[in-house]
Amino acid sequence: MKTDQQFISTTSDVLKAGNMRILFTSLIFVFIDHAFCKLCNAKYFDVVGRVVFGEARGEPMEAKLGVAYTIINRIRHEAYPSNLYSVIFERMSNGNYQYETLNSPNDTIEWQEAKIHQDPEYSDVFQATVDALCRWKNDPTECATNFCSVDPCPATDSNPWWLAVKKRRLGGLYFVCRVSATAQSDRRSRGRDWK
Secondary structure, eight states: OOOOHHHHHHHHHTHHHHHHHHHHHHHHHHHHHHHSSTTHHHHHHHHHHHHHHHTTTTOOOOHHHHHHHHHHHHHSSSTSSSSHHHHHHBBBOOOBBBSSGGGGGGHHHHHOOOOOOHHHHHHHHHHHHHHHHHTSSTTSSSSSSEEESSOEEEEEEESSSEEEEEEEEETTTTEEEEEHHHHHHHHTTTTOOOO
């Protein structure tokens, strides 16, 4: 059995003892951070991946990541339900899902086939989904709750209740953040504005 001193001397070429403590402490913080991230959970990867696959298939990784983050941003936004399943399966007044891909049985079949065959598109979607849910990559949209493949469209336009701000294009998708029209009016009266 090696003593602590022997262990330190045999690994000194790779890491110094002080650096090992820093590395170990850093790994603990990363583990704690991700352990408490409720969305970083395998049970959510498939359902969010299904949405990202249908909405952003063929788009660059940044757009896929943006679509995944719209789900997270909606959970945090006052206009949407506060849990993942309610956000994903929320229906519009016409009965269709807000995430249009969920209205297409063909997209579900293609998702299942891509998963079975470990298609490269599936791998990209899965990676973007995990990166967003586990917060391994930052939100490229900053706060987007809505997106559309054309601009303008109802999803990226302002309405009487919610203003579309911080519009940006990622790949072929346009993303917008939503702020209350009342809050925007209040900010302007105080000399501040959303960018």
